Amino acid sequence: MSAPATTPTREYLKPPVTEVGVIGWLHANLFNSWFNSILTIVMLLVLWQLVPPFFSWAFIDSVWNSPAEACRDIDGACWSVIPQNISFIVFGFFPDGQQWRPGIAMLLLIALVIYSKDRKHWKKSLGVYWLVGLIVMGTLMYGGVFGMPVVETDQWSGLPLTFMLALFGMVAAYPLGVMLALGRRSKMPAIKTLCVIYIEMIRGVPLISLLFMSSVMFPLFLPEGVTIDKVLRAQVAIIMFTAAYIAEVVRGGLQAMPRGQFEAADSLGLNYNQTMRLIILPQALKIVIPPSLGILLSAFKDTSLVVIIALYDVLKTTKVTLSNPKWTGYSTEAYIALAIFYFICCYAMSSYSRKLEKALHTGR
């Protein structure tokens, strides 16, 4: 009889420390060659020099909401420049007791925007809500009814002005840009020439010069005593400027459409409007979401240029706060806070656009 077979014992060793886990990752990614290893060490030294001092300046030694005098005694950041002046930075020259009005108007605007994000809400009722919302916002800002004193548009400033110029600018410029793009591709010479002239002239000048022209030149052509509201002029300049850029981006999208799509639509008997609305534009606009978003982000940030025509958007109100001798010298903190504000708004738009692209990626 043979002895029962036994499986030979073997040692189960641990894998070498430098190949697995955190150390393994470091080994593979940061220290995998001489050059990379030296680069890693240099970067670590740079970060060591920069990050701890910044951290202690920004968070450890800083004050967050104290009067200006307290700021002079500390080494750290004086973030109080924002909270102490918040009502001027946000509302600008809007009369003190009435600042609840632009506050509510802004919240209403933000609420409408958030509501419109969800594509399930894109029905006729959305248009109605926006119309009602706009009327309410306009009434709140301007006043004159229900005992609210009138506040002229040249006192509208700060955050409400920035949001208003940006939002209405984007919403009006997009359809105008699409029409310009279609017009530029038209076979009718008059329409095509007009669109080309518009696009090339507007693209040839900086926005700041358009704002300047709208503010200085335009009133010269109007009859004596007739003035067009300054905020309206700035708004129109922003719309016209953004539309020209949107037009070219959309035209690129239209050019990318395969000819077969046009031919299939034609062979079914669809006319021009139906072909564009049902077949071509849905596909073309989807393709150009990335560059369109870039243009809209620029439009949002370009609202800060209205300072040239003496309109006080949120950037200018921040600047004015800093010109107060109490708060001069804390511009770093103020501008960092402002940059964070712009970043949050732009990032919200970017991430929405990413989600939109993902949702529209149906079947392709």
Next chain:
Amino acid sequence: MNETEIQTAVTPAEGPIIEVNSMHKWYGDFHVLSDINLKVKLKERIVICGPSGSGKSTLIRCINRLEEHQRGQIIVNGTELTNDIKNIEKVRTEVGMVFQHFNLFPHLTILDNLTLGPIWVRKTPKKEAEETAMMYLEKVHIAEQAQKFPGQLSGGQQQRVAIARSLCMKPKVMLFDEPTSALDPEMIKEVLDVMIDLAEEGMTMLVVTHEMGFAKSVADRVMFMDAGQIVEQNSPHDFFDNPQNERTKLFLSQIL
């Protein structure tokens, strides 16, 4: 004859459904179609074959005005094709087209692809359009894919959907521009079967194809084109067994 005389002389019930008289077409300086004369009767099935560049696709694309002709007349269902957009749209409603590369609308479901034409051009109510669409989808054996998107279907399935899409407009004539040239052999059969069913039900068809088996089994007439001219046309039996023209003989010897 002037235009009004032509329109009263040819009525869809009796005269040819498509009439091409002395048609010439140029691409710039290049004379691509030369003196084309063609009469297509209702329920007639014509297969057009020929080498590349012979103008066969251009010819059928002139019939639904995807291309313009510069001389001669094309009259479809009693309407002459001119620059008048109303005439063009009238003709396109009655003429369906199936393309080599399917040209389905990728952003719409299969069902929406089919109902788009009837709803927006014929102003059919949505429910009725959807019923018709499902009926034609069942006819091409693809009803279960109605809610999918074109990108999720194979080539053969997409082409069958394209055929169903044209059929939903209830056209009098169907034009096929090399419908199976972009498909692999197994898919070619499923599409040809659908086309044969269609032919047997009496649809007037003009088919540009290299599928000679289809021509032999279903065509009333086979036309050979070369260098922009109709070289020979005959019944399939006479065309394949007894070609008259040297050029036709050369072509047939290479393709069969």
